[in-house]
Amino acid sequence: MFPKAKIALFASGSGSNALKIIEHLQKEANFILFCNKAQAPVIEKCLALGIETVVFNRNDFYQTQVVEKYLAARQIDLIVLAGFLWLLPPTLIAQYPKRIINIHPSLLPQYGGKGMYGAHVHQAVFEAAEAQTGITIHFVNEKYDEGEIILQKSVSLSYPPDTPETIARKVQILEHQYFPQVVAQWISENFTKDVE
Secondary structure, eight states: OOOOEEEEEEESSSOHHHHHHHHHHTTTEEEEEEESOTTOHHHHHHHHTTOEEEEOOHHHHHTSOHHHHHHHHTTOOEEEESSOOSOOOHHHHHHSTTOEEEEESSOTTTTOSTTOOHHHHHHHHHHTTOSEEEEEEEEOOSSTTOSOEEEEEEEEOOTTTOOHHHHHHHHHHHHHHHHHHHHHHHHHHHSOOOOO
16 A cells, blocks of 8 residues: 655645645545645635645745744645745755756746746747747755756647637646546655555
């Protein structure tokens, strides 16, 4: 029997990626949601699944160590950023080397960095008439979207018919398919099977 990984999911919005990860890995992991927006739809969705939820504000995150202490108390193994937009404090990154994973909706290093998230990325890809876009799943370091890349997957685009909205849908399909797989791979590499 596998010991369950303890995963902290950080999300700020609807939580579609967080929910896909929970759906795929509920047998392999225990989850806690950390959210920086008290009204985010992801909170209600996670509470409905019986998942512990922690809401925090900017002061908690940057001026105190409330969040870091909570992670330590829960003995979190992996942090997964699933639509979380704040830059992580250096102290938090230092405590979880190669144990913080993020997903970005472009083929980094293209269309990364501060302010490049969600619809902003898809609009920029559309305006540049890129032949392809995709996702990048990567470890987190102290700079936006510059951590070591774990996986990239691409999808072809054409104009017409593609619009920023169709680009967003194509990218989300990749996110929902591959993000749970990468987290599952991390679990399989870091949690060994008990011999009975």
